[in-house]
Amino acid sequence: MTKNDVNDASAMDDKNTDADKDSVDRLPLESIPLASGALRGARLVKNARMETSVEIHNDPLSGSLQVSPESIADFMETSPRDQAIINSLAGLQSFDVYSLRGNLKKLGVEVKDADALDLSEDMKEGLSIYSLEFTRPLVEKIFGQGSKNIKTTQGLQAILRDPDMARVKENLKVIAEKTGLQLSDIPKFIEEYSEVFLSVSYYRYSFESVGPDIDRFLFWMCEVRSRREVISSPKTLDQCKEVEEILRFLGNSIRERLLQFQTSFELFWADINEESFGEMRKQIEENHSSMGSVLCGLVVKMNLWKKTFPDNTVGGPATRAKFVVTDMEPGLVRLKELENDARRRLGMPAVRI
Numbered sequence: 001m002t003k004n005d006v007n008d009a010s011a012m013d014d015k016n017t018d019a020d021k022d023s024v025d026r027l028p029l030e031s032i033p034l035a036s037g038a039l040r041g042a043r044l045v046k047n048a049r050m051e052t053s054v055e056i057h058n059d060p061l062s063g064s065l066q067v068s069p070e071s072i073a074d075f076m077e078t079s080p081r082d083q084a085i086i087n088s089l090a091g092l093q094s095f096d097v098y099s100l101r102g103n104l105k106k107l108g109v110e111v112k113d114a115d116a117l118d119l120s121e122d123m124k125e126g127l128s129i130y131s132l133e134f135t136r137p138l139v140e141k142i143f144g145q146g147s148k149n150i151k152t153t154q155g156l157q158a159i160l161r162d163p164d165m166a167r168v169k170e171n172l173k174v175i176a177e178k179t180g181l182q183l184s185d186i187p188k189f190i191e192e193y194s195e196v197f198l199s200v201s202y203y204r205y206s207f208e209s210v211g212p213d214i215d216r217f218l219f220w221m222c223e224v225r226s227r228r229e230v231i232s233s234p235k236t237l238d239q240c241k242e243v244e245e246i247l248r249f250l251g252n253s254i255r256e257r258l259l260q261f262q263t264s265f266e267l268f269w270a271d272i273n274e275e276s277f278g279e280m281r282k283q284i285e286e287n288h289s290s291m292g293s294v295l296c297g298l299v300v301k302m303n304l305w306k307k308t309f310p311d312n313t314v315g316g317p318a319t320r321a322k323f324v325v326t327d328m329e330p331g332l333v334r335l336k337e338l339e340n341d342a343r344r345r346l347g348m349p350a351v352r353i
Contacts, residue, residue: 018120024206024296027095031116032109034085038076044069044089048304050297050331052090085109093338094292096206098199102288119202130201137269138193142171178272189277196281199288200261206295207254213302214251218244220312224324227317239325245353246332250294253339253351257287260346283346290342297335301328 020026025046034040038056045055045066053066056075069090072078078086088107092100097117104111111117119127143164176183221244224230230237264280304327309315315323340350 018122021097021116021118021120022123024094024096024292025300027089027092027100028116031111031113032085032089033112034082036076036078036082039072039078039082039086044086044095046095046296046300048301048327048330050093050300050334052092054086054090094289094296096202096288096292096296098202098285098288099292102285119198123202124198127198127201127205130204131197137265138190141175141269141272142168175272179277180273192281193277196284197265200258200265200284203291203295204258206299207258210298210302211251213306214247214298216312217302217305218248220309220320221324223312224317224320227321229317230321233321236321236325239329240321242353243324243328243332246336247298249351249353250298250335250339253343254291254294256348257291257342257346260348261287286345287342290338290345294335294339294342297331301331 017028020028020043027044029042029044030040032040039054042054042056044052046052052069054069054072055064055066056072057065067075069083069086072086073083088109092103094100097119101117104117172183172186175181176186179189181189221240225237225240225244230240261284264283268276268280305323308323308327309320336353343350
């Protein structure tokens with residue numbers, strides 16, 4: 001093996017690690033405090049039925065070796081404590097970094113490396129396309145109305161490079177007075193604000209990544225329901241209709257929740273006060289778990305469907321209907337319940353299907 005081969009392999013490992021950190025359905029166990037070295041090299045993965053498996057091995061040639069959490073002792077030596085931790089983690093409904101932060105704390109599991117619960121730098125950079133709408137009000141408050149027409153990150157950077165320092169200082173004092181913060185605490189406040197809007201940007205990105213797949217699936221479902229083989233089976237037809245209706249509801253409802261978060265940011269900057277940021281932050285962070293759970297379910301189901309039916313010419317009516325019933329339907333009612341519960345917490349009406 002040459003030096004270049006080693007470098008290429010290292011770069012690939014880093015890329016895979018970043019992809020796992022940025023995902024909603026995979027959790028590398030290397031940072032979890034486990035005694036078993038072999039187990040620390042594994043990861044937890046969600047399947048389309050929203051069940052958790054322990055992936056012990058994954059190779060492009062030999063494939064993926066996955067076992068149930070209860071069966072890991074049959075494959076490697078593990079302690080009762082390790083087993084208890086794995087069982088607890090397997091019960092989580094999403095592995096995105098934002099819901100993990102709160103859920104791991106509740107479980108009493110402390111990760112070895114805090115960076116394991118942070119997005120990769122590549123992901124943060126990619127989310128910059130969403131950041132302008134959240135950072136623009138902050139920039140306007142600090143640097144003045146002259147920054148109101150910022151349309152690009154380059155325009156934002158230009159403002160930051162050449163500010164009117166006297167005006168900036170005065171604006172920071174106003175923000176400090178309205179928020180009840182000391183001037184020296186403003187940088188920490190900005191950091192916390194940035195983290196909150198980054199989480200919303202991440203969930204928006206995750207949703208928009210599967211948005212086109214959901215749209216194609218709904219079109220695909222119309223074709224499935226129109227086939228004679230499906231129409232002749234009332235039970236199958238009802239199951240297909242339910243899957244279509246729930247997915248349509250989930251897509252629309254997540255859009256509504258994301259829009260409400262955006263509105264919360266706008267209202268906060270329109271009337272900054274001592275309590276408004278805390279309320280906004282609490283509202284969003286309390287939704288991390290439900291947002292992650294619903295998105296995790298959508299992502300794993302859409303990915304499996306897309307892999308099985310890469311285009312609308314693959315599979316006959318019977319094959320498609322069987323896939324809908326056996327792979328798409330399980331777990332969807334639970335996702336609907338989670339989404340409705342999240343809507344209630346935000347003061348939004350639940351939707352009956």
